[in-house]
Amino acid sequence: MTDNQPFKSGFVAVVGRPNAGKSTLVNALVGAKVAIVTPVAQTTRNRILGVVNRPGAQIVLMDTPGIHRPLHRLNEQMMRTVRDSIEERDLVLFIVDASARFGKGDEFAVNLVSQFRPRAVLLLNKIDQVRKPSLLPLMDRYAKLYPFEALIPISALSREGLEEVLKAAIKALPDGPRYFPSDLYTDQSERFLAGELIREKVIQQTREELPYATAVAVEEFQVDSALTRIRASILVEKESQKPILIGAAGGRIKLIGTEARRELEKVFPPKVFLHLQVKVEPGWRNDRAVLARLGYGREGEGTPE
Ligand SMILES: Nc1nc2c(ncn2[C@@H]2O[C@H](COP(=O)(O)OP(=O)(O)OP(=O)(O)O)[C@@H](O)[C@H]2O)c(=O)[nH]1
Ligand SMILES: [Mg+2]
Structure with missing residues (x-):
């Protein structure tokens, strides 16, 4: 320049x-x-x-x-x-x-x-x-x-x-300032990104309506130089969806966990401890409080009726 x-x-x-x-x-x-x-x-x-x-x-x-x-x-x-x-x-x-x-x-x-x-x-x-x-x-x-x-x-x-x-x-683009310092490339919190990376694996491992009916709530997130501890709940809407997500002998949830951990360790090296659980939260997609807790929508704004 x-x-x-x-x-x-x-x-x-x-x-x-x-x-x-x-x-x-x-x-x-x-x-x-x-x-x-x-x-x-x-x-x-x-x-x-x-x-x-x-x-x-x-x-x-x-x-x-x-x-x-x-x-x-x-x-x-x-x-x-x-x-x-x-x-x-x-x-x-x-x-x-x-x-x-x-x-x-x-x-x-x-x-x-x-x-x-x-x-x-x-x-x-x-x-x-x-x-x-x-x-x-x-x-x-x-x-x-x-x-x-x-x-x-x-x-x-x-x-x-x-x-x-x-x-x-x-x-x-118009003439303008540098809005963000050049080493910052996203506005997401590490905690939110962790939840998203888990959700990616949930979607990739499930079919039909399940990807739409699931969300990930990060309950605990602690970054340490040696270990990042993440505890998260995968929300589903119905009791009948729980066994699908868990899979025979827990096979599917285990696979989701393994794949998510691999992805998370790229972002939070060197090691991630990941604990996943499946939780039924009926009607969460229409529940304003749950949506806000999940980080969908903007702070201080209600969702329109
Ligand atoms: N072959 C091919 N596939 C692509 C290309 N770009 C994206 N895809 C695939 O298209 C699918 C959707 O990509 P996304 O980037 O998630 O699309 P999106 O527009 O963000 O989708 P939403 O978030 O659901 O609105 C994925 O399977 C991608 O790998 C491309 O240039 N070529
Ligand atoms: Mg997209």
Whole structure:
């Protein structure tokens, strides 16, 4: 950076439908795992900041839940998080799964974003799974729906096109301060991140409705130089879901524990002691107090009726 070049910075909301690859993109751009990733839709439940520093610029990415029609209070809160993030942005990165057919859900998502009239860049993701010529009609369709400033084909997984994303973002950002010190790359507490990493393994090891009906409450979290002690409850909604999660002879919960511990030890080295238990909490997805305790939603705000 030369002296006469201003510092550029701003908040960039990464939005799109569930499973489009928002969290994969944020992790790839930040260069660290700040958000969990699974093949199941509606994995991300709150806003997670990931900070990218470049010479002369700081991009504060906001990973958000996927845009969907909410059926529970949890999902209403998730959608509120999406709208708040779009409202607070300097730029929107609207990400779509280019390997899937365009449908009603995509239209719903574009319409939601366009209500806010943000500056926006379209990212056509998962091009590692797409024949390139099929991208053109999709780009054409999106270009007619909203005046995107750029349309960029990418693969968040293989990192193709990501430098171009950063360039387009920096170009669109205003002059501004360095919002975060350059060694800070997320706003999540270590405790919350620990819960998320456990939840990732729960989702990866369960099927059907269980990923949606589970949450992780970290009951104890103690970091020591030699050992990090974590005690957490996996919440389910019904008594009948408990044995599914525990598995025959405790096999599934044991596997979740082993995989979670391996992941946690990367973040909290050298050793993690992890104790998991399964707890039935009927209707937790609609219970405002439980949602607040789980860290879903913002402090000091009630969830709307
Ligand atoms: N082939 C391929 N798969 C990808 C790519 N990006 C993401 N995925 C996969 O798509 C799935 C969903 O990725 P996520 O990053 O969790 O998607 P998300 O948009 O954050 O999803 P929600 O949090 O549920 O809204 C995962 O299985 C990823 O590995 C890509 O560029 N190519
Ligand atoms: Mg996500």
